Amino acid sequence: MIFNNLFKNIQIKTLLLTILIIIVTAYLVSKYLQYNIYKSVDHKEKVIVFGETCDLENNKVSKSFSLGYQLAFDLINDKGGINGYKLKIILLNDKYEPTIAVKNANILSDYYNVLALIGIFGTPTLLAILNGISSNVPIVGPFSA
Numbered sequence: 001m002i003f004n005n006l007f008k009n010i011q012i013k014t015l016l017l018t019i020l021i022i023i024v025t026a027y028l029v030s031k032y033l034q035y036n037i038y039k040s041v042d043h044k045e046k047v048i049v050f051g052e053t054c055d056l057e058n059n060k061v062s063k064s065f066s067l068g069y070q071l072a073f074d075l076i077n078d079k080g081g082i083n084g085y086k087l088k089i090i091l092l093n094d095k096y097e098p099t100i101a102v103k104n105a106n107i108l109s110d111y112y113n114v115l116a117l118i119g120i121f122g123t124p125t126l127l128a129i130l131n132g133i134s135s136n137v138p139i140v141g142p143f144s145a
Contacts, residue, residue, distance in 0.1 A: 051108030098128030
């Protein structure tokens with residue numbers, strides 16, 4: 001009899017502790033874990049975010065193509081941006097591999113929430129992204145022979 005009451009008390013305490021842990025965890029996750037940490041247009045910081053995935057290891061033309069976008073954005077930003085908004089590029093390396101390019105494109109569109117993907121370099125990576133991207137983010141200025 002005493003053992004049964006003790007066991008029931010332990011079960012109730014364990015259940016209450018479990019519920020408390022779930023509530024605290026849910027609160028902390030909702031408060032501190034943020035999805036889409038970037039917004040494509042951040043009006044408070046006055047930034048417009050674009051994403052680019054290209055080969056940054058092996059292909060000199062791809063690196064130069066990417067550098068051209070970066071230099072153009074720097075020039076625009078140095079002159080005050082667009083209506084006061086600075087342009088930012090989040091650049092990811094895809095090593096000219098279509099599967100990595102698709103993963104990068106999905107990260108840029110789903111996690112970073114970029115306004116557009118720019119400067120996709122190469123036919124295989126571009127086609128893979130067009131067929132494998134999970135969102136409707138626009139693709140601007142791809143280079144494909």
